[in-house]
Amino acid sequence: MTKPLLELKDVVLKVNRNTPEEITILNKLNLTINAGDFITVLGSNGAGKSTLFNAIGGDLSIDGGQILLNGKDISHESVEKRTRFLARVFQDPKLGTAPRMTVAENLLLAERRGQRRGLLPRGLNHHLAHYKELTATMHNGLDDRLTTATGNLSGGQRQALSFLMATLKRPEILLLDEHTAALDPRTGQDLMHLTNERVSQDKLTCLMITHHMEDALTYGNRLIVLHHGKVTYDVAGADKQALTSEKLYSFFAEIE
Amino acid sequence: MSLAVSAIGQGLLWAVLGVGLFLTFRILDFADMTVEGTFPLGAATAVAAISNGMNPLLATLLAFVVGALAGLITGLLYTKGHIPILLAGILVMTACYSVNLRIMGRANVSLLGKSTLFKNHLLASLPQYFDSVVLGTVVMVVITTIVIYFLQTELGQGFIATGDNQTMARSLGINTDNMKIMGLMVSNGLIAFGGALVAQNNGYADVNMGIGIIVIALASIIIGEVAFGDLTLNQRLVAVTLGSILYRFVLLIVLKLGFSANDLNLISAIILALCMMLPVFKNVLNFKHLVKRGLDTND
Numbered sequence: 001m002t003k004p005l006l007e008l009k010d011v012v013l014k015v016n017r018n019t020p021e022e023i024t025i026l027n028k029l030n031l032t033i034n035a036g037d038f039i040t041v042l043g044s045n046g047a048g049k050s051t052l053f054n055a056i057g058g059d060l061s062i063d064g065g066q067i068l069l070n071g072k073d074i075s076h077e078s079v080e081k082r083t084r085f086l087a088r089v090f091q092d093p094k095l096g097t098a099p100r101m102t103v104a105e106n107l108l109l110a111e112r113r114g115q116r117r118g119l120l121p122r123g124l125n126h127h128l129a130h131y132k133e134l135t136a137t138m139h140n141g142l143d144d145r146l147t148t149a150t151g152n153l154s155g156g157q158r159q160a161l162s163f164l165m166a167t168l169k170r171p172e173i174l175l176l177d178e179h180t181a182a183l184d185p186r187t188g189q190d191l192m193h194l195t196n197e198r199v200s201q202d203k204l205t206c207l208m209i210t211h212h213m214e215d216a217l218t219y220g221n222r223l224i225v226l227h228h229g230k231v232t233y234d235v236a237g238a239d240k241q242a243l244t245s246e247k248l249y250s251f252f253a254e255i256e
Numbered sequence: 257m258s259l260a261v262s263a264i265g266q267g268l269l270w271a272v273l274g275v276g277l278f279l280t281f282r283i284l285d286f287a288d289m290t291v292e293g294t295f296p297l298g299a300a301t302a303v304a305a306i307s308n309g310m311n312p313l314l315a316t317l318l319a320f321v322v323g324a325l326a327g328l329i330t331g332l333l334y335t336k337g338h339i340p341i342l343l344a345g346i347l348v349m350t351a352c353y354s355v356n357l358r359i360m361g362r363a364n365v366s367l368l369g370k371s372t373l374f375k376n377h378l379l380a381s382l383p384q385y386f387d388s389v390v391l392g393t394v395v396m397v398v399i400t401t402i403v404i405y406f407l408q409t410e411l412g413q414g415f416i417a418t419g420d421n422q423t424m425a426r427s428l429g430i431n432t433d434n435m436k437i438m439g440l441m442v443s444n445g446l447i448a449f450g451g452a453l454v455a456q457n458n459g460y461a462d463v464n465m466g467i468g469i470i471v472i473a474l475a476s477i478i479i480g481e482v483a484f485g486d487l488t489l490n491q492r493l494v495a496v497t498l499g500s501i502l503y504r505f506v507l508l509i510v511l512k513l514g515f516s517a518n519d520l521n522l523i524s525a526i527i528l529a530l531c532m533m534l535p536v537f538k539n540v541l542n543f544k545h546l547v548k549r550g551l552d553t554n555d
Contacts, residue, residue, distance in 0.1 A: 057427075079426050079427075080426065080429045080430065080431050081429075083426075083427060083428060083429035084429065087427075088427050090423070090427075094421075095421070095423045095424060096424055096427075097421065097424060098416070098417045098420035098421045098424055098425070099420060099421065100416075100420050101413075101416060101417065101420055105413065108413065109413055109414070109417050109425075109428055109430075110428055112410060112428070112429075113428045113429050114428070114429035115429065117409075117410040117411045117413070117414045117430070118409070118410055118411055119406070119409045119410075119411055120409060120410055121405075121408055121409055122408055122409060122410050122412075122413050165428075
């Protein structure tokens with residue numbers, strides 16, 4: 001039986017607090033994420049998708065409600081603390097990697113996500129063989145560039161590396177924020193396939209924002225739609241499989 | 257000959273500043289003005305402590321600690337107080353001026369007749385100027401080794417990542433505020449340590465000795481990079497020391513050309529500006545490209 005891994009209860013998040021421009025981005029949002037869920041997140045611009053991720057990640061503090069991880073309130077934990085269970089891949093390939101550090105150094109950094117970093121030598125050489133194998137699974141030449149500074153990689157390679165870094169140390173929750181949107185269609189599709197493979201293989205719990213309705217329908221076991229800061233649509237399992245893009249389009253036409 | 261030895265010795269002593277500034281300027285990727293205050297702060301601390309009978313080595317280490325405290329204040333103003341780093345540095349630098357006058361009691365304190373790191377049997381037995389070469393070499397080998405080791409540790413890698421991509425560093429659980437504070441503390445500690453060494457070498461501390469320090473420290477970093485080209489991080493740290501020595505030779509030549517010591521700040525600024533603009537010149541005056549274009553039109 002699945003159990004709730006992450007629960008958002010009546011989460012309220014405002015920007016420009018206490019000014020005339022105050023806007024409520026998340027408006028009493030409720031969402032229960034079960035362990036093993038692969039949820040695709042749809043919604044028009046400004047619906048609150050990225051804000052939802054920032055609320056879960058701790059980049060934005062919430063103004064009301066609760067965020068629970070395995071029943072424990074984490075609403076006020078810092079970004080750094082939350083990285084113990086949370087990994088993210090950003091839309092912009094530049095955000096996910098350190099440009100002046102090599103591919104292997106970036107992977108090594110990610111291997112200690114959320115853990116204490118002390119004054120012990122980093123031990124890069126012990127990991128090189130493993131990293132070579134790992135990057136070879138991306139089939140994009142990353143394995144030949146382990147000692148290259150990531151700033152010299154292509155956008156596709158950087159984003160593939162960001163994805164590897166996010167999943168290297170198994171996260172309890174993986175947040176993918178349109179991580180294929182900045183890539184050309186083919187590279188994007190390749191990374192999408194790899195993402196699906198890795199998420200199902202490792203049985204990761206994952207939320208993925210996308211603007212591709214096809215991707216949202218093809219991948220994952222559950223689909224949610226955000227609108228005006230609330231989850232307005234939530235289907236899973238067989239219901240999701242029965243869903244078609246026509247039905248989704250008509251749903252979007254209805255709520256707009 | 258003795259002038260060359262003197263230049264090498266001075267270059268080695270001043271190289272401490274280059275390595276200190278490297279941590280903030282090259283790794284954390286911002287210019288920290290605090291150093292203009294922590295250099296005389298280190299000098300004042302060491303001179304005052306030695307004048308009061310403290311062992312010179314302890315006094316020099318004390319200068320490191322006091323400099324690190326100044327760096328801590330800059331770091332707190334920057335990370336917790338959200339003051340832009342340039343202004344945070346200038347605030348602490350300005351405050352240091354008053355603190356330095358308090359520590360010394362007046363604008364200039366001499367070490368005449370007092371013991372210093374340079375006045376021991378071993379160093380005193382060497383020919384003229386070799387004392388700073390020997391001491392400078394020992395200091396730079398120790399400091400460079402420690403910094404290189406640190407940068408290869410798990411913590412050091414987190415420190416580098418903070419300067420490289422803050423968003424990523426945070427998303428991997430690295431506390432970037434703490435990394436910046438740590439960097440500013442060690443950097444300013446080293447600068448103050450350098451101030452203590454230079455003051456003992458000169459035989460006095462002066463409240464105005466901090467003016468232009470950031471330019472001198474940057475010059476050793478940039479000259480090292482320009483002279484030696486593409487290097488790994490560890491090699492670049494060694495290049496800072498060599499850059500510092502090269503810079504002293506440039507100053508030597510400038511003085512030989514008939515400029516006075518009063519012109520040195522102007523000349524240092526010009527040298528640094530030219531070195532930093534080198535990439536722009538290379539683009540504008542792309543000789544290879546020009547030659548190639550000339551040949552192409554002949555085809």
